[in-house]
Amino acid sequence: MISDLIDRDDRFRGILDRLSSKSIDDYYNPYRLFEWPDALPADMWWMSPELTTTHGTDIAAGLGEEQLHALSRHESMNFYSLNVHGIRELLIEVVRRIHTTGFETPSEFFHHFIGEENEHMWFFAEFCLRYGGRIYRQPGGGVASPSEQSPAVESLLVFTRILIFEELVDHYNAKMAADERLHETIRAINRIHHQDESRHIAFGRELVELLFEEVRKTSTEQELQGISDYLRRYLTYSFESLYNPQSYKDAGIANPLEVRRALLESPARAEAEAQVFRKTRRYLEKTGLVR
Template identity: 75%
Template sequence: MVSDVIERSERFQGILGRLSAKSIDDYYNPYRLFEWPDRLPEDMWWMSPELTTTHGTEVAQRLGPEQAHALSRYESINFYSLNVHGIRELLVEVVNRIHTAGFEAPSEFFHHFIGEENEHMWFFAEFCLRYGNGRIYRQPAGAAVTPAASAAVENLLVFARIMIFEELVDHYNSTMAADERLHETIRAINRIHHQDESRHIAFGRELVQLLFAEVRKTATEEELESISSYLQRYMTHSFESLYHPQVYRDAGLDDPHGVRRQLLASPARARAEEQTFRKTAKFLRKTGILR
């Protein structure tokens, strides 16, 4: 039982207590925290250029300064749109487990998690609606979950996906929060999200380790290989969601679907994905989840 594994882990119990206390101490009102200018300057970066999907590619070399700034603007809107959709999905999964059998111990922290993620979804959506021409980019269908062999495997996959998504986003947040080339409004939302996500990631890693320990007791080699393969595909799918053809169309690039195919095939994409998930992949390999 999940609850037995969690209850026996004094380390996890201590982490839950500290993270819940930190959530209370760091609490803020997002509806009062941010200043929203009527408009943001268009002749500057809206995303760190090193994070844009064209960075280090032939496509980037063809862009003039104005189009490069426009691309970063729409890439920014897509990144926050990805957050809105990703947060909605993870909230559903956590709400489905709060105060249920097996998840009694982390339920108090789940309350903080749900409240914080709901507020994150609000300010990311607010940014898109204010500065993205009143819209949130649609996202491609997610990586389908292979029918789990057991409830234990399903729980592991759910929280591993949440952890992967949060670590992807946090890589971008931490970079943009410190980038003085960006407008302060952009830096502020990335900074506050990074502050909260550091707690969520710490929680997620501990929970995923415990869930995997439970799965490992009874899983076959074939099942462990399937879990590893699925999560590797999920990381790639999540990263490739940043490569949105509508972004390239809005930035005025010809043949946006062709641009996406070219960028996905570029060695720069592979390097960027590896760098983004460097810490995540190291953790998953160390625990034996990725094989």
């Protein structure tokens, strides 16, 4: 059982203790931390232009500065909306496992994780509602999981999806936290999220490796290949969720569905995905999760 692996892993227990202590030392009250101006200027970047989905494409070259600023505004709303939806889903999965058989040891850190992620969801939603008037809808579809999963495989996939999601958004958080072209309110929410996510990612990588060690003992080569194929599809699905046709429509770009299709097929998309997931893919391949 995974609990046996965790209980025997002194390194993991030590990491949990350090991360829990850091969560306590770094604790902040998000409801008092942020300053929320009545409005943010429209004639500036709301997302680093290099992170927008049209960057480096002919579509961006055909847009004026005002429309590029508008696009960055609506793409930032989509990004923070994705955070709201992603956090909701990961909270559901972690709450289902806290203080259950197999997860006794990490449950102490789960408490910190749940509290921090709940606060992240609040300030991302607050930003969307204050400055965009809504939260963008969650993208449809998804990625079908391998059939007939064991509980061990299900937990492995859950925490690997959480890790992929966190590493995706953290890439954007780190870039925007340091970007002086952005308003301080935007930089602040990205900075504080990056601070917390660094702990969550460190925890997630350790937990995923232990979960995979358990799964590998009882899985066939075909089952392991199925896990790898699923995670490859999930990486692409996660990245493509950034390409929301509603963002293009709200920015005044004509034919938003066609624009999305063209962007997904462009070399710039493949290059951007490779860059964003560079460290994530290296980790997944090193552990053997992705072949």
